[in-house]
Amino acid sequence: MTISSLVKLIDVGPRDGLQNEKSPVPAEVKIELVHRLQAAGLQEIEVTSYVSPKWVPQMADNHVVMSGIQRKAGVRYSVLTPNLKGFEAALLDQPDEIVVFGSASEAFSQKNINCSIAESIERFAPVVEAALAAGIAVRGAMSCTVGCPYEGEIAPERVAYLAGLLKGIGVQRVDVADTIGVGTPRKVQRAIEATLTHYAIDEVSGHFHDTYGQALANTLAALELGVWNFQSSVAGLGGCPYAKGATGNVATEDVVYLLHGMGIETGIDLDKLIDAGVFISDFLGRKPNSRAATALINKRAG
């Protein structure tokens, strides 16, 4: 398998990255972050989530954010829609893609959304149907495809099972997510290969967490299988609440550094991306959680 000479990154910072922030981030800051990401060349941005504000207060401003973005041609804006009510609200804001989700771990599904994997997919079926009928693309986020905080290692067969269920309800492409960051290259490759029993390589994106520092090695392993879509979060925003104090989402800056260093095109201007990360990190009162950004910022300072 030849490594792709082009990679598309989905920045999940505004949604996955910010959703667990304790202090409210004003809508105008989120909008500015999206503007900066698209100005840096990001072609896909996961903007917000249409979930009950009781569950995720940080995303209560979804409509304000989505309607406040000055959209750029060629950029895909996606939003998370956990149910039909959320989808109907999202529809008014015209996302390019909605995201539904499922876990490869039964225990995680039960603890996270109080139902079995199969039940969760059944609940998403009408959402997917409605989205496709409205001409909106549908992505499925598959969590815990390598490991689960309750079950430990997840067998590739469980990933194939989940991918099959998502395919069955019409989900067009899927994320292979290592939600708790325990994956290493061969394990991640097995999860991707399991997904490939139901989806084509162009329909698979890698979503790796850097909790154990493995995300870029896993990215390389996925590239070597032909994966050319990846998710990451500017400034390493966000993470998994089950991995306390540890890092979560891999920083987009680190992924871009890897890809550009390998001669792979992303269309992203790393300097502008770093500035976007500094912008949101300054607002949050911390430093970007990205080694490449840290090194390059230090280099700028001389």
Added chain:
Amino acid sequence: MTISSLVKLIDVGPRDGLQNEKSPVPAEVKIELVHRLQAAGLQEIEVTSYVSPKWVPQMADNHVVMSGIQRKAGVRYSVLTPNLKGFEAALLDQPDEIVVFGSASEAFSQKNINCSIAESIERFAPVVEAALAAGIAVRGAMSCTVGCPYEGEIAPERVAYLAGLLKGIGVQRVDVADTIGVGTPRKVQRAIEATLTHYAIDEVSGHFHDTYGQALANTLAALELGVWNFQSSVAGLGGCPYAKGATGNVATEDVVYLLHGMGIETGIDLDKLIDAGVFISDFLGRKPNSRAATALINKRAG
């Protein structure tokens, strides 16, 4: 090329890791660190350096440290010897291996040791000769094999040139070091391939810095070329003074997590290794600079 099922790690923490620490680390702390590393299963440890205390005050206690270690059978203890005087002092402490060094970058060689690459190797020739005559192994540390803070990118031909000079004076094996951490997988592979024009794969070790977060991806890339010897530093100790504020040596804990996750044997007990990292980090008044250690320590704490 098949990835090796076994990897040997050289922990450079006590020497490369500690040498730039501003506050003096007492000899007994260094000795305890070495004891903990060997108890954790490390089979190679870079202990100290026989360099003028005017240049590197932190290593002034080389004799006390080397003679204070209760050596464990099967462990190789190496020391840095920058000249004949240093070698003669080292000889009294019976290291298993001495380390000489050279840069693949002319500018770095000039700035770092005030002479050309060729001159630096000439100066090492009598040291290597004396070591081999005394039955002591000789390793050559090749710095800046991917990038240089003064010259930028380093061509693989420059790495081959340096490897050839080291081979010419009898150096038995070499480290391919990405001293400033700018390398990415293909560049690192090209530096290794250039080295392989003079050395066998068993004689090459990878030494990657995590300044830009690329060290584990580079490790995977090196593994894929058949490299099975790597250098790393417990708790991510040390770094390059030219990459201010950024991380330096890749943490041994992160490398071990990668390797074990891939089913590769190292003989290392990760829990004990993490404890060794916590021991020295506590002494230095900071947290281990390792994502795997951080995640596992958080997991321990529940």
